[in-house]
Amino acid sequence: MTAPLDPHAGADLRHVRKSLPHDSAGKHVTGTAVYIDDILEPIGTLHVVPGWAREAVRGRIRSMDFDPVRAAPGVVAVLTAEDIPGHNDCSPSIGGDPVLADGEILFHGQVVFAVIAETRAAARKAARLARIEVEPQTPIVSVEDAIAADITVLPDYQFRRGSPETGMATAERCLSGVFHIGGQEHFYLEGQAALAVPGEDGAMLVHSSTQHPSEVQHILGKVLAVPDAAVTVEVRRMGGGFGGKESQANQWAALAALAARATKRPCKIRLDRDDDMIMTGKRHDFRVEWSVGHNETGRIRVVDMDLFARCGYSADLSLGVVDRTMFHADSSYFYPDAAIRSRRLRTDTCSNTAFRGFGGPQGMLAAERMIDAIAISLGLDPLEVRKRNFYDEARNLTPYGMPVEEWRTLHAIVAQLEKDSTYWDRREAVRGYNARNHVLKKGLALTPVKFGISFTLKHLNQAGALVHLYTDGSVQLNHGGTEMGQGLYQKVAQVVADELGVTLDKVHITATNTSKVPNTGPTAASSGTDLNAMAALNAARTIKDRLIAFAAERYQCDPKQIAFHDNRVRVGSREVPLAEVARAAHLARIHLSDAGFYASPKITWDRDSASGRPFLYFAYGAACAEVTVDTMTGEMVVDRVDILHDVGKSLNPAIDIGQIEGGFVQGMGWLTTEELVWDEHGRLRTHAPSTYKIPTASDVPEDFRVALYDSPGNPEETIYRSKAVGEPPVMLANAVFCAITDALASLRPGRLPPLDAPATPEAIMRAVHAMKAQEAPA
């Protein structure tokens, strides 16, 4: 009965642990998978396009004239803040996110009105005809502007361990620096979209491309001034999310629903790519000021770090995001004393939000930067310095007080990758290459990943599922997790199929729907499978337990002799089709449906006292990257990457590998080619793929070796002892950034290249110049 929690379970599993294709793969490749904009439109569907003040960045609205909009062909109505019957806010947290601007423009791209028209094309054209006058104010754009103005969206926060001041005063050596880390656009291929269909008694059915259907539901309840129970939100799949549809889907669903309420007709919204990139939040960019005290061997004595996050105009999810930056400012390293402070700065730009890794990548990159600084200043190999600072048996406490219990996994992964990637041979080869070549320089780096799994907001660590067994032996599966490509539906279906002993074709996967499983959390924090598969398992197990009790009596056998497999039930020495057992149970008035529930154990984090355990466990990994840099132009190529990653005992190795490779490449894009450029007026200049460059196929290293760590299983009692895999691989890409640093460091031994992220050709050239300059930069 405890098979899923048994690390050795696996021998008789039919689906779990198999590299089965994504449940929708066949539909993806034939173009038959339905996204929001593909849903057959109900008759009379209208189209909504958000309107904004294209010239304004920040300031009070002096006047608005929508007559030309209303007069445009096909326009049915124009909505403004005054037309909102309920609460004009779509914030996921403390408020401050107006659905439609109310008297004031807070950032360039803020939605001021919505046009409802017979066609999308008509609405798009009409939306550009509004005349909005704004009293311009000087916007606060950069993190430095915001520091100078001393404006935050949330209070400052800190972790403190030991006595950092004493540590810094007594450390043998001290280093410090300032480091900028850029943000990142999600660039989900399917832009934000929603279709709202009005119903009876104030009901509203909304199809939304969201990672958080329950939040969309609750927001719509407030915006429309109806009970939550009147709103149903459904999502079958998203064309990518990456955190960008965790809170950022709310506004568009709200506009569609408001339009549907106003017109009593179905209303659809789908953002243009430019609007999407201008209006929605991104990964936070950071200014990091760090100081580290260490000894001659490179061992860290104390770390003092200030993390300045650019949050944009509102709080959104910045509390959790920046907390996670702090939770990961240790990377995999033990800091005997530490002061880690954070500021959540308010700027007049779009409100930065969740993005795969949720702040973790920035914290870890800052830690790797310190390690590189130590290694370069001491003339040591960075990998040696990394290893000298790893958590171990005696030095296992994080700056926030949670012990790193699984430090052996970290050591084992890095040791194996060091060997498999032939790190030391290649270190010699790189040294030789750089001695021979004056224009092209190679760099090599091996960096670790340790990522905390669980929502740091404790109440989010729960999930529900709804499983029905029908009397023909087929199963309908529903749970609160959403599918954005990560393979969650497939993994959960595999678990349920094995639990009920049915073949996968008998499991009918249904869209996530707030009327089936209520009050769910977002599909985020890599937790989708951990939570929802366990909830679904609990539901399936309850049904199975009822069938076992029934069958034991019906067929007069010991319950222990009843087993389910291949759509059959073995009762003692005979086998009965599951459908037959289900029919018989139904006739005997046995309930063949169950709503399963799961809440993660052990989470005790208390933010106010900054103590307790925020994570159930850590996921580990390591990557080794080799790059070549052109020191004349700053161009760069990633030549080879080796990855070893820990997913515990995998539920589906192919899907896990897909998450690892995809996460790595996304992280690599963040640190290399993906540059968000705001002009001095606070307008985003990179709002389309023509100017914002995510990786293409040729950017992926030609030599790309990815393997799963041969894990004995998650020591925690997770579903089949697997580990979460959504976010951790993003941080494998830190190896690429550190390898570029390594290549540049070869230009002048002993000096840390002043390289900021992303390492675009221009950023690399700035560092090259500084390295070649006679005097060290101030």
Next chain:
Amino acid sequence: MRETIRFLRRGKPVELIDVGPTETVLDYLRLREGSTGTKEGCGEGDCGACTVALGRIVDGRLVYQPVNACILLLGMIDGAELVTVEDLAADGRLHPVQLALRDLHGSQCGFCTSGFVMSLFTLYHAHGKEKRRKTVTDWLAGNLCRCTGYRPIVDAALDSCFDAADDSFSWRAAETREALRRIVDSRDVFIGDGDEFFAAPASVEGLGALYGEHPDATLVAGATDVGLWITKALMDLPKVIWLGRIAGLDRVEQSAAGVLIGATATFAATEAAMARLAPDLGELWRRIGSKQVRASGTVGGNIANGSPIGDSPPALIALGATLELQKGDASRTLDLEHYFLDYGRQDRAAGEFVTGLFVPTLDPNQVFRCYKVSKRFDQDISAVMGAFRFTLADTTITEARIAFGGMAATPRRAAGAETALIGASLDDPSTWGPAMRALTADYRPISDMRASADYRMETARALLAKALMEASGAPEQIRLRQPEGSVDDRAA
């Protein structure tokens, strides 16, 4: 005169009488046909989610090319077979590229997948391809995937695209060719009225007459730029004249003297000829846009719209290309460099149009190099693009033609640096300094989202240095990715 457009769809001819001048193929598929398998990801031809295949007869053979449906005008599929993702599976069986993508885990969220399927479908049917990773990554440069990291997609391509075509399209290729022949004719196409129309004349004479009558019409060649005026700027273009049906205007003629490129010859159609002129030119062509963009976009259009960063003009100017223009019956020739007057302004009169371009062959004593620097290697617009032609007497430079893109409001020659290089020796880097310094006076680049002015200037100098180093036979490799077919041409 024909007042319809005709194309082949799922084996059957389709004839449309109602074609708006700015209606896109993507809107036709999704809104009129209800085929929602083809997706809009960006609306500007950069992400490839809307990729469809167009089948046309080229040199007697049925050729499928990938195109971006979001910026392709509906009228432009006249005479072609339109193939979309829904069409590939036959008799309930997946196409080999679909099967490989599914089984090798090449889709995650699935939104980009239709586009990848269609790009791979065209690769599957491509002739003369070499089975290697680079073939695939070139072919897929115009398809963005945000989930997979591409590895499984590339594997699926290598697994499925390099055997002889054996699918429902190859089985019925003869019928398709026959059906295409039946819908292709040499009549002028004109749909609409004098105030609003989509027209596609079949001859230069027809174009001359029509454009003479409507000098306010928008000439469209590949629509890879004009398409964005429609989808992004939401411009009303009531009168559209598509040049793609004009007989002979797409000619590509290579002679000992050089290559003659008709105004509607696509980048795809000229890629081989350019690579023969110089390996660097072939590499530059390969990095212009993507497979989809090069299948639609024309060299003539790239020049005619006068973009300051269009990648082909600097190289063509350095090579000494000349442009041929026509108005009514009168034609004239001018050096390409003189065509670009200022930002957004070209030497083209109302009613005048580009008919062709001539690119001279390099002399044996000439060396050509060009370099494109961009944030991303593939499918990006350059921050700086430098092109260099050095004429040598032994190792002394007797003439230099240097042109840059991204350094001024137009693609422009570096007069000061060119003069300073005369007499410089490839063997003596100390003689290069004056030219490097002269560049500072030749250009005053701007800062924008692609690069700062300082970076542009310093990169321009670096590229000139690179060209000189390579021409002098640098002992070490000095570029990250060598172009195909490049050799040490110092011996030449």
